[in-house]
Amino acid sequence: MKCALCGNKTTMFTSWPVNVGHGLIEKIDSACLLKLGIKKTDIRSQNAIKRFSIDSLRKMIENGEKFSYSEYKSELKYQKNLNKENYENYFAEFKENGSVYYPLIFRYDTKQIFFALDFLQNVYQIHSFSEIYDFKIDKNETFISNTKKDISFSKGITGYLIAGSTGGVIGASSGNSNTKTLKEVSAITFTIRFYDGSYTSFALSGHTEDVANANKIELELKKIVNENNSSSSKSNNLSDLRELKSLLDEGIITQEEFDLKKKEILGI
Ligand SMILES: [Zn+2]
Structure with missing residues (x-):
């Protein structure tokens, strides 16, 4: 077992789990934990850094930064409040102007969908129809x-x-x-x-x-x-037609050939 930060050998008793994204867990050793300013007994901070990417932890060590639980907590709270505010504002706006088929709200005036993915964690997404x-x-x-x-x-x-x-x-x-x-x-x-x-x-x-x-x-x-499918095929047809016109203009194809191909593309 190796430390995900320094690469030194470690055992399951002398290492701490960190989340490296995509649900994968890696371990870091006690030396790196200490470099981050986290004691072996500081379970709170050890749990908190699981939310950090391995790259950001590595940068912290490189810059000599120490992890601060209180700073982390207030930042998290701020982010949470901000997310909550955004979530609620968008939710209200979409609800007023759209059709609610929970967890989605379809807005036909702006052609957008609000995805209410998790109202407890204020997780949402907004996507255009296109x-x-x-x-x-x-x-x-x-x-x-x-x-x-x-x-x-x-x-x-x-x-x-x-x-x-x-x-x-x-x-x-x-x-x-x-x-x-x-x-x-x-x-x-x-x-x-x-x-x-x-x-x-x-x-x-x-x-x-x-x-x-x-x-x-x-x-x-x-x-x-x-x-979406029909509009993308429409625009394909249009560019085909333009190309065909330039072939005609350059004298590569005849008017007759152009007319025939045009009818084919437009389906008339
Ligand atoms: Zn290490």
């Missing part, structure tokens, strides 16, 4: 039997879970003659991909209200994706 490339929906289904009282829920939800409650039975199918099985959706996960390659994922519960919202969201997203 950013959306495509999306997919994963339904986490659980089969329950009405002859059994214990219901097992399958988990495996990705992204942010919006509502924890379950219970919306959306369909029923009969098993054998003695036991009827009910199909229940315990979670609906949306993954929305954007043109820049990034994506956002969120989940709704199988609660009746959430299922209704999920259906609305699906419908709205479909419209947006269709619109």
Whole structure:
């Protein structure tokens, strides 16, 4: 085992975990911990630096900076308040001018979506309709039997879970003659991909209200994706046509050939 900062050998008893992003954990040794001004008994600070990237910790050591818990805490509080204020302002603004299908709010006047990803942590995103490339929906289904009282829920939800409650039975199918099985959706996960390659994922519960919202969201997203696809193919057609015109102007193709190809591109 090596220290993620200095590379020196360390053991699990003489090292402390730090988060290096993407949910990965690395360890740093007690020497580096001390360089950051953190004592072995200072559990509070050790937990706090898990939120720091390994690069920023390395920079702190290089610059001889010491970690200050009180500074960290007040900065965190400030950031939290700022996030809360922004979140609430945007939420109110979108709610007033848009359609709420929680956790999304669609604004048609500005063609934007507010993603209320986590109202406790004030995590939100705002995206333009035109950013959306495509999306997919994963339904986490659980089969329950009405002859059994214990219901097992399958988990495996990705992204942010919006509502924890379950219970919306959306369909029923009969098993054998003695036991009827009910199909229940315990979670609906949306993954929305954007043109820049990034994506956002969120989940709704199988609660009746959430299922209704999920259906609305699906419908709205479909419209947006269709619109985006057709407008991008429209602009492709336009540039094809321009290129064709220059070929005509340069005498590379004849008027007849141009007219034929133009009809083809425009689909007329
Ligand atoms: Zn080290």
